[in-house]
Amino acid sequence: MYIAMNNFKVVEGKEEEFERTWKERESYLSDVHGFLHFALLKADAQGEYVSHSTWESRDAFAAWVNSEAFTKGHRQGSLMGVLEGPPEIKTYLAIIEETPEGRTVQVR
């Protein structure tokens, strides 16, 4: 499992505008190979949001970044004036996973 998080810091008072932009956006994710889950996360800390996407593998994420679906998805909705600064992307590989049904320790 591979997770990509884009971290946003939103200007105070612009939170509703930021959220509306995301709600009106078409993600073009549903047919992308290896896509598992997307969430827009609102932090309990003021003004912080994370675009959080989960993938079967790093390769599936990398293929999406280079796809037409990615370009189309990122062409919509300007965040000009809404953010404190450029978003910060962080990417992660899961090395241990656990669900209520049991634990998986990943072999790498």
Next chain:
Amino acid sequence: MYIAMNNFKVVEGKEEEFERTWKERESYLSDVHGFLHFALLKADAQGEYVSHSTWESRDAFAAWVNSEAFTKGHRQGSLMGVLEGPPEIKTYLAIIEETPEGRTVQVR
């Protein structure tokens, strides 16, 4: 959906020790009400790790933090000398979710 992330910065050269501590740890999570998923994430950025747990709700997470299972889980495995500094906890509520089967925009 509620996500809690504890962000760790590991001293260079101590990554294997840090990972081993987690692999040998008993989480006591499987029977906790509202627990959905746990992952230990290794960042593509050097030395960064995230303990990433997903919950049905903020209330389920808060109840776990105050439970015996939490106390037992956090009593194991010292990370003394392995971390650059104290871990930083971040907590988030999902306000939009999407899976390959379709989108849910959360009502709050």
